[in-house]
Amino acid sequence: MKTLNTMNKTSKNNFITYGIVLAIFIFCAVYIETDMATFLFKGLMVPICVNVILAVSLNLTVGILGELSLGHAGFMCVGAFAGSFFSMMTQETLTSVWIRFPLAFIIGGLSAAFIGLLVGIPVLRLRGDYLAIVTLAFCEIIKNIMNNLYIAKDINGLHFAIGVGAYNEIEFDAASKQVLINGAMGITGTPNDSNYFWGFALIFITLIVILNLVNSRTGRAIMSIRDNRIAAESVGINITKHKLIAFVISAFFAGVAGVLYSHNLSSVIATKFDYNYSILVLVFVVLGGIGSMRGSVIAAIILTALPEFLRDIGNLSDYRMLIYAILLIAMMLINNNDYLHQMTQGVLGKFRLGKKSKKNEQEGVS
Amino acid sequence: MAMLEVRDLEVNYGAINAIKKISFDVNEGEVIALIGANGAGKTTTLHTITGLLKAKGGSVKFEGKELLKTPPHKIVEMGMAHVPEGRRIFQQLSVYKNLTMGAFIRKDKAGIEETLAKVYEKFPRLEERKKQIAGTLSGGEQQMLAMGRALMSNPKIVVMDEPSMGLSPLFVGEVFKIIEEIKASGTTVLLVEQNAKKALEIADRAYVLETGKIVLSGDAKDLMNDDSVKKAYLGE
Ligand SMILES: Nc1ncnc2c1ncn2[C@@H]1O[C@H](COP(=O)(O)OP(=O)(O)OP(=O)(O)O)[C@@H](O)[C@H]1O
Ligand SMILES: [Mg+2]
Numbered sequence: 001m002k003t004l005n006t007m008n009k010t011s012k013n014n015f016i017t018y019g020i021v022l023a024i025f026i027f028c029a030v031y032i033e034t035d036m037a038t039f040l041f042k043g044l045m046v047p048i049c050v051n052v053i054l055a056v057s058l059n060l061t062v063g064i065l066g067e068l069s070l071g072h073a074g075f076m077c078v079g080a081f082a083g084s085f086f087s088m089m090t091q092e093t094l095t096s097v098w099i100r101f102p103l104a105f106i107i108g109g110l111s112a113a114f115i116g117l118l119v120g121i122p123v124l125r126l127r128g129d130y131l132a133i134v135t136l137a138f139c140e141i142i143k144n145i146m147n148n149l150y151i152a153k154d155i156n157g158l159h160f161a162i163g164v165g166a167y168n169e170i171e172f173d174a175a176s177k178q179v180l181i182n183g184a185m186g187i188t189g190t191p192n193d194s195n196y197f198w199g200f201a202l203i204f205i206t207l208i209v210i211l212n213l214v215n216s217r218t219g220r221a222i223m224s225i226r227d228n229r230i231a232a233e234s235v236g237i238n239i240t241k242h243k244l245i246a247f248v249i250s251a252f253f254a255g256v257a258g259v260l261y262s263h264n265l266s267s268v269i270a271t272k273f274d275y276n277y278s279i280l281v282l283v284f285v286v287l288g289g290i291g292s293m294r295g296s297v298i299a300a301i302i303l304t305a306l307p308e309f310l311r312d313i314g315n316l317s318d319y320r321m322l323i324y325a326i327l328l329i330a331m332m333l334i335n336n337n338d339y340l341h342q343m344t345q346g347v348l349g350k351f352r353l354g355k356k357s358k359k360n361e362q363e364g365v366s
Numbered sequence: 367m368a369m370l371e372v373r374d375l376e377v378n379y380g381a382i383n384a385i386k387k388i389s390f391d392v393n394e395g396e397v398i399a400l401i402g403a404n405g406a407g408k409t410t411t412l413h414t415i416t417g418l419l420k421a422k423g424g425s426v427k428f429e430g431k432e433l434l435k436t437p438p439h440k441i442v443e444m445g446m447a448h449v450p451e452g453r454r455i456f457q458q459l460s461v462y463k464n465l466t467m468g469a470f471i472r473k474d475k476a477g478i479e480e481t482l483a484k485v486y487e488k489f490p491r492l493e494e495r496k497k498q499i500a501g502t503l504s505g506g507e508q509q510m511l512a513m514g515r516a517l518m519s520n521p522k523i524v525v526m527d528e529p530s531m532g533l534s535p536l537f538v539g540e541v542f543k544i545i546e547e548i549k550a551s552g553t554t555v556l557l558v559e560q561n562a563k564k565a566l567e568i569a570d571r572a573y574v575l576e577t578g579k580i581v582l583s584g585d586a587k588d589l590m591n592d593d594s595v596k597k598a599y600l601g602e
């Protein structure tokens with residue numbers, strides 16, 4: 001009886017999250033398809049979806065696992081390049097976007113997950129907050145490798161080089177030479193497959209996977225490590241394994257977000273995936289509420305869209321960053337102020353949502 | 367062969383030699399007390415047995431299997447439950463969920479329900495408060511919860527680290543009564559205690575640990591009458 005009750009509450013709570021995303025999707029679809037949307041609005045759709053996926057996936061590491069990661073953009077970078085590379089290689093053979101694009105997501109995601117595993121295995125075995133510093137360094141390393149990576153093909157096959165010197169030494173068959181990854185110039189010519197439809201589909205997949213994970217036995221084990229490591233060990237939870245599961249899944253979806261991102265632009269350069277981007281995603285997570293997936297979705301949407309819309313409002317544009325900063329502070333206060341929190345809970349309670357979200361918050365899920 | 371055999375166990379913290387070649391046995395069905403002053407190395411010993419710390423040398427055999435190279439979660443699966451020092455419960459979870467977390471390694475739903483019923487029988491307070499968030503329990507109730515949670519894995523042996531620490535005399539009495547019940551139900555207990563008087567009252571045998579060495583051992587009743595124990599640990 002008791003389990004049934006709590007299960008209903010969590011799944012209801014999850015359905016509210018899905019519902020919010022669905023409502024936003026329907027609104028956007030109607031707005032865009034009826035040609036009412038501005039150029040800016042349409043252009044923002046994919047970046048918003050990318051950031052939502054990044055925020056939700058980072059929240060798995062930060063909120064559910066309780067480890068700080070400062071290199072989420074690095075995993076995104078791996079996914080972006082791997083996915084783009086795949087799409088460029090198969091553009092001619094796999095002409096159907098319905099096959100090619102999902103494959104690109106899987107390849108981008110798996111590449112990022114694999115790198116996540118390589119980073120995670122040595123670091124997550126340790127006690128203490130080493131993950132933050134290692135992911136920070138990892139993000140810089142990946143950025144620099146990608147910045148110096150050259151891949152080109154000709155009739156003799158693929159040629160790889162690290163550094164422009166090594167690249168210039170390769171002798172190409174000039175007639176059939178095609179540059180795929182061009183060092184600091186990045187990757188150019190990725191098919192522009194991304195659109196808001198794919199974006200929202202991926203948000204749904206990300207939410208379904210992560211929310212189901214959180215509410216599973218594995219998810220409870222992951223959260224118990226966060227809550228009390230020694231207690232978790234004493235009840236027989238395999239700490240390293242569960243930490244790795246959370247971290248690798250988090251990296252996977254960062255990679256997927258990278259694929260969505262790179263298939264939205266005509267060219268992608270590695271320097272985009274820097275420390276600042278990782279911190280931006282962390283800001284979404286913190287402001288949306290650590291451990292709250294719904295909060296991450298909302299924070300990522302607002303904080304991605306707002307600066308762009310402010311830019312558009314004629315005489316307000318001078319104060320764009322000021323307004324943005326004030327909003328950041330306001331969100332922080334609302335999130336951390338008990339009184340305001342109770343007030344919003346009270347308002348929510350009128351819609352019979354309050355209790356549920358409050359209860360789940362105590363358990364670290366929503 | 368004893369259920370748990372510790373031989374020449376050595377544990378270091380960096381250059382500090384915290385445990386200096388100790389050996390002891392726990393036989394099936396016994397309550398064994400490990401007593402000693404602050405910093406004697408009791409927690410260090412328990413953590414090494416349950417796999418939370420790496421040993422420098424020696425061996426720990428549980429039912430003939432070496433534990434020193436076994437990861438902690440495997441040790442729990444082998445039938446050893448650990449009640450850690452300082453009431454390590456899951457603060458944000460309800461009492462009920464804390465208890466079900468204790469059965470994490472088990473998959474037999476019916477068996478878990480059965481054990482839960484037994485735990486509620488032993489700890490009626492926990493049943494009364496099953497929906498309460500564990501962090502809001504009183505210190506004594508949290509200790510009960512930590513003990514109840516350990517029993518949820520249906521262990522062959524429970525190792526407990528200072529279960530009476532910081533409790534009122536009433537709760538201390540209750541904790542020791544429950545340890546006796548655990549023994550009566552056939553589960554072996556390795557008990558670490560500073561409350562030597564109470565521990566010796568319920569234990570079958572005991573070992574006295576002083577700065578990483580076992581200085582005395584024997585029947586609990588004999589140790590209670592030992593002059594040096596009386597002076598150092600019983601305050602007589
Ligand atoms: N992580 C650590 N690093 C260095 N020294 C440690 C560490 N943990 C414990 N020690 C030292 O090892 C010795 C034994 O500590 P331990 O915690 O095992 O004692 P104890 O018998 O459990 O004491 P208490 O009754 O106070 O809990 C102490 O001198 C302590 O300072
Ligand atoms: Mg201790």
